[in-house]
Amino acid sequence: MQEPLRVGIAGLGTVGASVVRMLRTNSASIALKAGRPVEVVAVSARDRARDRGFRLEGIEWFDDPVALAHSNAIDLFVELIGGEDGVARASVRAALGSGRSVVTANKALLAAHGLELAGLAERGGGTLSFEAAVAGGIPVVKTLREALAGNRIDRVYGILNGTCNYILTRMEAEGLTFGACLKAAQELGYAEADPTFDVEGWDTAHKLAILTSVAFGTEIDRESIFVEGIASIEPEDIAAADELGYRIKLLGIAQRTETGIEQRVHPAMVPKDSDIARIAGVTNAVAVEGDFVGCVVLSGPGAGGHATASAVVGDILDVARGLRVAPLGRPIAALEPYVRAQMRTHEGGYYLRLRVPDRPGAFAAIAQRMADHNISLDSIVQRNRPPSSAPRHLCDQAQPVTIITHETTERAIRSALGQIEADGVVVGRAQLIRIENL
Amino acid sequence: MQEPLRVGIAGLGTVGASVVRMLRTNSASIALKAGRPVEVVAVSARDRARDRGFRLEGIEWFDDPVALAHSNAIDLFVELIGGEDGVARASVRAALGSGRSVVTANKALLAAHGLELAGLAERGGGTLSFEAAVAGGIPVVKTLREALAGNRIDRVYGILNGTCNYILTRMEAEGLTFGACLKAAQELGYAEADPTFDVEGWDTAHKLAILTSVAFGTEIDRESIFVEGIASIEPEDIAAADELGYRIKLLGIAQRTETGIEQRVHPAMVPKDSDIARIAGVTNAVAVEGDFVGCVVLSGPGAGGHATASAVVGDILDVARGLRVAPLGRPIAALEPYVRAQMRTHEGGYYLRLRVPDRPGAFAAIAQRMADHNISLDSIVQRNRPPSSAPRHLCDQAQPVTIITHETTERAIRSALGQIEADGVVVGRAQLIRIENL
Known part of the structure; x- marks a missing residue:
């Protein structure tokens, strides 16, 4: 000894x-x-x-x-x-x-x-x-840095913030608003008094910046992460996702593309039968896709004193055993500069929810703008609200329209949306949620 | 360099x-x-x-x-x-x-x-x-030996054989027999021409023996594993599990008990909403329960040249980096002898399917034998077969009876079953599947 x-x-x-x-x-x-x-x-x-x-x-x-x-x-x-x-x-x-x-x-x-x-x-x-x-008790750093180190990693993504996942899980299970679920999370100690860091996606972004470096051998660059939080998600988005066979999760995603590495944190619609969709409550999960291993998924407690201690003590044991691995998986000099894939070149399907005044031609105008941008639509659905006896203004008369696109680019969808808004055929802010086919 | x-x-x-x-x-x-x-x-x-x-x-x-x-x-x-x-x-x-x-x-x-x-x-x-x-591309050995090494491990279990999981997944999805699904697995190259080693549970047992040693710090003892395969699973068991909210999976389980460490491989009914139940097809998954970390689940490809190569190359990289960990996590002299928990002391719920001739008192006799052994029943259901116009013999007249017990011991259920069979109130072989509340 x-x-x-x-x-x-x-x-x-x-x-x-x-x-x-x-x-x-x-x-x-x-x-x-x-x-x-x-x-x-x-x-x-x-x-x-x-x-x-x-x-x-x-x-x-x-x-x-x-x-x-x-x-x-x-x-x-x-x-x-x-x-x-x-x-x-x-x-x-x-x-x-x-x-x-x-x-x-x-x-x-x-x-x-x-x-x-x-x-x-x-x-x-x-x-x-x-x-x-990163991800509390889940050994994702060791897995990337050592176990899967022989692979070229193509994508890493996951649920890295238990607070957000708890809120989204409850919104779905109980049909509640974001605000109500945030309050519940705070009462249970799952969310801070000031929840901004968690719900705006920054906590996830910090963890993703670390994972990206270890996975891709690039310098850490948290400033280049595209970040959107979950505060804008409404019960009708959750309900629409459910009908379409999706669930909404806040994901951190780092992905190799032709123009660089995408790092993005945003709510995403993921197929209900995907591994990530099944992660409920405060649990975290990370999926790693490598050229030889295929996809490995790790899930478990992402926070909490005991689970986090497990990871700290695992690291302490490595030191006690004399294991030496470069902190970011390779020597500093061997890290590549992080080359950011611009968000506008992101490719994927999109969910849009617009409020459209009930007047002739609005549907056609929207569909035309999509066509102008070569965006093909999977569906466009007007969800009529139940008639109300209360007095109705123009704004009240707007009907929610849900659009699902086939694969397109962020640039195209943003441009189309901008023109639709300029056309005056929608009321208020459009909701946009990216679809991830995991 | x-x-x-x-x-x-x-x-x-x-x-x-x-x-x-x-x-x-x-x-x-x-x-x-x-x-x-x-x-x-x-x-x-x-x-x-x-x-x-x-x-x-x-x-x-x-x-x-x-x-x-x-x-x-x-x-x-x-x-x-x-x-x-x-x-x-x-x-x-x-x-x-x-x-x-x-x-x-x-x-x-x-x-x-x-x-x-x-x-x-x-x-x-x-x-x-x-x-x-163990488990192909999934880094479970490193996770147990290094990442979670600070924990006292209480249970390790998982789906360690893709062939069996593929067969069970197809039996459930398509209502087919074991034989038909085995044949399909063979045609797809998922099962060997002689599938005994896989479907009888031996492949899972070998992997479990290794995991047990690394998880519990005990000497490897594959001879002490209780092993049952999946060849006896019938479509009606799959259907009954489905109705009851379970799925049938071939699990390898190593579990700390008061009398020693249980090592068992057998088909198990697991709740549909458990992590393990969701593992479909040839995918493998391992859950590790530690005193501080709670439960971590790893899933991914359990076989295949590329995924297995990923694990081999990960190990090669460890050697290249000069990482040195005792093969079984601690020096040989520090391993404890494996103390086997006898299967008869195993505690859990049970699913039984009996064929009972349609005659007065059979139900009562069965229930009485259960009561004699202090086994309390969650349900006892007779599933009537549709009437047939073909001539019926005694054996044909037997109706399937499905019993779900509350928690009891293997000894009690085996003894009760033995007496029920001796009483002559059942026909043929009883089906017994353990329920795991994961």
Whole structure:
């Protein structure tokens, strides 16, 4: 049995506390698997007095995580502070700079500074692991970086945000509005008081930026991601999807195309019988398509202290075992610059929902604009609303029209929609949801 | 860039040829990821002249795989011969004994001799990798051995045989018999001319034996697996499962119990909305339940040259990168002896289908025997056959009775069934299918 691996943990929130608990609960088997004991010897957190359900006796306390990262008392620095800058970044830089290995669950940090940090690890001689930063307990980083590394990856996509999937699942199951389901998610602790980061798609985008780099061997580029959230999804979209054999999911998709790599986050209509459509509630799932393996799907808990701790401890075990893989799967110098496929060249089917005043010729005008752009239609359906006894204005008289297109380009559909709006044959904002034939 | 990893491949069938093709097709990215080129420098196969779609020029040929395994021209020996003994075993022993690393896709070899071979690797200083031996392209060995290694695993189960899942999927979709679907599977190349190994559950058992060891840290023990195949499943069982909200799947299950670890392979009724129930056709899936991670499900192609090659090449990349993990996740000396949970103590619900002659008291006699064994029934249903104009014998007059029990033990249900048969209130063989509430 070798010397213990001495671990310092910065951040003792839900995940940090779970990591300490996991390392203690399963210490015997972890030592056998690692070939050496794994010991938490130092921690840093905001509040020393807080009751975390375990004792800090025998563990060195640091008020300053950067000081912990510099400490010679530790071999491995575990960053669970969060945030893309500030002490999280400073402490990770300090640890890597001093040659220590780092395990982090911090997706924002990786998405913003992953390339810099991977370079620091490479030069310092430590490792940088971040399985917990993407899809919680699901081992997708290891799968891409190691298990499927022989493949040329053509597409990676998935449900990477449990909050959004919970909201969409409930909207579908109960016919509720986005707002009502968001409120329920907040009451259950599945959504933050300020849910913007989740529901606007940014959380998914950060995770996707990391996956893209590891999957395609490109530099991380979170700025080039096309991002749309789920706040605009209405019960009638969910109902229409259902009738058409689809479900609406917020997907993060990275896909090799002729002009570069698409990275996009948006609500998508996916066939009900696809693997991704079946993922309900807060569960996450990632599908990986490789030239030899075909499609592998991983699903499981994407968040939560215990599941995230499982990923952190898996990374810690790699360090304890002495496994060394380049953080992004290949040396920094071997990463290719990320070449963005422009969203306007995206190809796919589209679902549109328009509100069309009930007057002769409106249908024909819309169909003509689609034809002008070479967009062929799978269906165009007017859904009549039940008659109401209340007084009706022009706006009330508008009927929802649902259009499903065959494959076309984002450029064509956007241009057609712009002209339809300019023609004045629709009222208010058009709804557009991309169809993914997974 | 370091020296190339020199690979010798024994066995150039479908998988072997795909491995050569994959290493060539993706050689540039593989070299970047591995930090060194990966080169096939020597091969051994039965027929040198056979056209495999690629040239063997510049590759050293060995008629004898054992000689290849001993050759100083290679760093890594890839065994794709198959079979639990003979040259496969001899060559793997030779390679490990001479300190070389081994990658193999040979489940039978591992299930029979994994412990011995892991010991040889440990003593020789090489590694032994076998991702491709279980569930083809799905990285379940790496996931258990590394990513989820911090967890205490409580249950691993899955669909590990694509042939059986294809047959069961078709039986359900088309209402066909086992025999008809087996024939279709054979015509499509999904089943061997002699399908015994697959449909009797042995293939699943071999894979399960390997998974159990890696998941639970126990010595491989394929002899202790309870195995039942799918040949006895009839369309009326599939139909009854459907009505009850279940699907029938051939599962391999390893589960921690109070008396030891259950290893069992048998057809099981699983709830239609479970992850496993949704796996259709030749696809494989494995679910892993850990104390911290909860449940992670991996699914994908379980067979086929290309998908299996993906797993083999993933293992080769690990060797090229210098990753070293004990073959069974921990040193041989740290493996625990496998303690078998006896099948008679298995607890669960049961589906029974009996043929009961249409005479007064039969129902009551059956129900009484169940009550005698403290088995409470969820339902007992007599399915009347449509009247026939043909002459009826006693046997024809027997009506199928379907019973669903609440949770009980294998011992109780077996004893009750034995007595019911002794009572003479049933005709022919009773069908028994375990219910898994996944």
